[in-house]
Amino acid sequence: MSFLKEISQLVKNNFLSGIDVLSRHAAQISAEIQQGERRNYNEVLDLSSGDLHRGGIKPITFVRQVLAACLYPALLEDDSLPLDVKQRAESLLRECDGGSVGSYTDSSGIAKIKHCVSQYITRRDGGVPSSPDNIFIKSGSQTIMLKLLIRSKDSCQTGVLIPVPTYASFTLALEEQGAAIIPYHLCEEQGWTLQVEELRKALHTGRKTCNPVALYICNPGNPTGHIQSRKSIEEVIRFAAEERLFILADEVYQSCVYADDTEFYSYKKVLSEMGSTISSTVELASFNSVSKGFMGECGLRGGYVELVNLDPAVKEYARRLFSTRSCPPVVGQMALDLMANPPRPGDPSFPTFSEVSVFAELPGISCQPLKAGFFVFPCLHFPPKAIKWAKKRQMEPDMLYCLHLLEETGLHVRPGCEYGQRKDSHHIRFNIMEDALQRLKTFHTRFMKEFS
């Protein structure tokens, strides 16, 4: 196809990474369809991002009513809003200086919301105590934690262990902070599980070139949709204790657990129950946000980190790092309060606070069962002809597959090469929407036939 020549040129261009090409091409197709160009499909369907609202999921009414009333308190006089919405908005506005979401807050967040988050954590972990003093509400808290851990001036680079596959933005943040990336592979054949043996191997290799100080975990996983068992978490914590690694636990998908036999255990809960030599020493930062989970409020930028077992002097340094930045967006903070303390059965707004789940398994491609998270990361088994064809165009086969899938069906998914994968294996990542599956199936069947 003629568009591919143009695209290959773009990919080769220094200024364009693969990420731009796919997204730009998707935007271009959308524009062409809007201008009346006819294709086999009526719209580009974006399966590429962890953005529920972009995917057409509606925001939760209770959340939006409370936030609208906080922004425009004249709505508190409006009879159409439920009583619990008004009460919550009034209670949140009392915590704002001047009663306005337009005022600065404490740089680590509004005290009452930190308190609310710590209560949520305690409930989640079945009573394990959480102190508001260890909660930092901040969009971008992962970057701040990296700043804390990474010594850019040391002659030996600071190393951080990260899973393969993983999502690109964390890797970019590591690179930007000057860290050495130490990859450890998740085991696809066993449902993308995290094997301590893999960690040990990776650490051993990493120690030859840098100074590994931290272990980054994404549980439930992105892009793999796996979830760690309690036993697996215990093993990882024991490993971190032995090797004196700081655990960065990205737990933003903690409320997205689908499989019947599966339960989310937080690193903090498991750690707290491991005996005092470990439970009081292993340092942990756990991240959560309103972007993922049932709310899907990515645009509001509300997130927090909870710090566990930090040396008081280090915690004080962390506090300073967090406080050199301005306060987090107040509307996002309030969304966090609503996530941590949603309406309960009996409250007027309880019925509007329903959860979201639009996932299924994809036939025709080998795919580990989806247990948690937003995404699937199925493996594509390309025939040699397809590999050759991609090589000729100087592109990754899965990237080329994604470009064709987009062109032919309007489905925008991401190639596995962006997340990391074992040599000679190929994947795609997408969030599953029911009406996308048929398009993908038809394309995939045709594609495999063409290159067989």
Next chain:
Amino acid sequence: MSFLKEISQLVKNNFLSGIDVLSRHAAQISAEIQQGERRNYNEVLDLSSGDLHRGGIKPITFVRQVLAACLYPALLEDDSLPLDVKQRAESLLRECDGGSVGSYTDSSGIAKIKHCVSQYITRRDGGVPSSPDNIFIKSGSQTIMLKLLIRSKDSCQTGVLIPVPTYASFTLALEEQGAAIIPYHLCEEQGWTLQVEELRKALHTGRKTCNPVALYICNPGNPTGHIQSRKSIEEVIRFAAEERLFILADEVYQSCVYADDTEFYSYKKVLSEMGSTISSTVELASFNSVSKGFMGECGLRGGYVELVNLDPAVKEYARRLFSTRSCPPVVGQMALDLMANPPRPGDPSFPTFSEVSVFAELPGISCQPLKAGFFVFPCLHFPPKAIKWAKKRQMEPDMLYCLHLLEETGLHVRPGCEYGQRKDSHHIRFNIMEDALQRLKTFHTRFMKEFS
């Protein structure tokens, strides 16, 4: 007083900077008043921050109505909202994926809002063109620009010229990024003007110990309330051109100009009219935000930077730095749109969009005339007895003055030592609210009498 012993102890404590002590003491007094303790005043009045809403100024109705409707689009059916509010909300929601402010946007902001900002800049500068491609909407854009300019790995530290006095958060950001701070003094006697001779002297000194690459300007000034003349800006630009310095122009107070004979000129406008050898070469980043100016929406975190004359490769690197961060908060982006394109005469909402100005001059302390910005930075002339008294307590005299002012009158202002001042000069910084002046006057008179 007994509280002072305790406070002195706190200030000496490593873990507490002066900033915390004043704020904590203010919070403590507020709490005591709420619990019924009687003082000479009924409340602590916070004059310490550039936060209009905290100071009791009401948010602009049009702004809040549009944002509430964007968050909760059911309000678009509400008859109580004006037509232009609904139209604006609908038009903004059309730019959001899935029609939701909960979706991610482009990492440098929504394209249409960048376009709106560039039109605003063109109008402001009397027709000087501005391209959306040079606009990056981001909360924290100053830090990202510092990342771009500062080479942490060079053996010679990167230097940035900054004014004295200046506000602490920019200095903290510089320190955090590992830059060398090169202070240049503003000339208080001449209304806090910026003298190129001072810049030259500072640069000369700086070159002995670091590699100066950028010049940071705050115009209109914080904390000084000065504003640069067109001629002064030309001189500074010529200096930057000669010395090959990147200009970081913090122009967030551009809409706060009070004096009759005074007009705001942007660095970009003046630069564009200086002849092509200068106008096409001097690199400039200009910052603006919804936090300051007439909106005072600090909590929404909406700001932008416009880049001028950057080398294409450097601009591409900047684009990458901006894109490694998530998108800016969407509600803040929308507020930026409303700032850049407010209701016009004839629109239903025009009357609700009124400006704010609650400033006056303070008698009894020597103070340069306030021309622009939020703050005054009057000079306190302490008698030797007061200096001695402070020295004995190992505190800066202006810090001690602030603590006493807070304790006795409930006025929370900041000491000049936090912003930088010439040796043996002392200042306080505050935003002037009418009802604060009498309290300050009474305290100041008593204080000076006691130490004379």
